Each structure stands twice: as structure tokens, then as C-alpha cells.
Amino acid sequence: MKRFSALPFLLIALALVACGGDWSVGPNDGGASINRSYRYYYGVDCRYDSFGSYDCTDYYSLSPSVGARLQVTRDGYVTLCVDGECSYYDPGEYDVGYDHGDRYYDFVGDDVRMTIYEDGSELxxxxxxxxxxYYYYRDYDYYY
Structure with missing residues (x-):
């Protein structure tokens, strides 16, 4: 009987190793979670119509700077805060795409749209x- 006394410990250890480094269980359908904060120091304002942006200003310094926080959970729920004003989105209430070599999150509402890049380069x-x-940038070297 003493041979089997280690069996429960072995099964527990095997289960913990199978969970992976993040100790999660189940499928990872939502991808990696994100919790990042950004600061934007430069802006560009444009006129906008169905063809896109045009008649844009030169870059200008934002004073005060604009703060943003993007939080995405593994199961796809999103919290987006801009200057302390937070909005919450369920999976399916926003789009994800790639542009400028990085992933972006696109939130569309009635007559408004907000897009934030995962690397924080642009809002x-x-x-x-x-x-x-309105385009907001962390650095001066991005194009609209």
C-alpha cells in the first residue's frame, strides 16, 4: 500500500504542469490579456468625411498630454479609458485589425469612432x- 501513497501527489504535480506557466485552465480563445497605459504628447486635427481625413493641421504639442489605458481580458472583454473616462465593451462590440505593423482595437458608436493601437503609438x-x-501620438514621427 505504501507504493501508492505518492500517487495523489504525482497526479497533482502532473495537473499543475499541464496548466502551463500562467496557471490557467481551459482554452485560450481570447488570446493574451493586455493591460497597458499610454501618454500622448502630440496631436493632429483633420476634417473628416466618408472619404477619410483631409485638410489636417501640423503636429502640435498637447498640453496637458492625453492619457489612455487599454485593458483586454483573455475572454475578450475590453476596458478603454481616455483621460479618466472609461468605456466597457463585450466581445463582438469592437473590431480588431492590423495596420502600421501592429494590432489595433476599433470601437464604433453612433457618429463616433475610436481606434487605439496595441503598442500605444496612435489614438x-x-x-x-x-x-x-483627432489623431494623438506619443512621438512626433508618426504619419496620419
Whole structure:
């Protein structure tokens, strides 16, 4: 009987190894979780219509800077906060795409749209009712 007394410990150890390094169980359908904060120091304002942005200003320094936080859980729930104003999105209420070599999250509402890049390089706010687009950048070297 003493040979089997180690069996429960062996099964527990095997189960913990099978869980992986993050100790999670079950499928990882939502991808990796994200919890990042960004600061934007430069802006560009444009007119906007169904063809896109045009008649844009030169880069200008934002004072004060714009803060943003993007939190995405493994199961696809998103919290997006811009200057302390937070919005919450269920999976399916936003789009994910790739542009500028990085993943972005696109949130579309009535007459407004906000896009934030996962690397924090750019934040875009479009108000189609007013016909304006606002681009926010961390650095001066990004193009709109």
C-alpha cells in the first residue's frame, strides 16, 4: 500500500504542469490579456468625411498630454479609458485589425469612432457628425 501513497501527489504535480506557466485552465480563445497605459504628447486635427481625413493641421504639442489605458481580458472583454473616462465593451462590440505593423482595437458608436493601437503609438478619435478627426501620438514621427 505504501507504493501508492505518492500517487495523489504525482497526479497533482502532473495537473499543475499541464496548466502551463500562467496557471490557467481551459482554452485560450481570447488570446493574451493586455493591460497597458499610454501618454500622448502630440496631436493632429483633420476634417473628416466618408472619404477619410483631409485638410489636417501640423503636429502640435498637447498640453496637458492625453492619457489612455487599454485593458483586454483573455475572454475578450475590453476596458478603454481616455483621460479618466472609461468605456466597457463585450466581445463582438469592437473590431480588431492590423495596420502600421501592429494590432489595433476599433470601437464604433453612433457618429463616433475610436481606434487605439496595441503598442500605444496612435489614438484616433473620429466624430463623423461634426466632421472632425483627432489623431494623438506619443512621438512626433508618426504619419496620419
Amino acid at each position: 484616433v478619435y473620429i466624430d463623423s457628425y461634426e466632421g472632425r478627426a
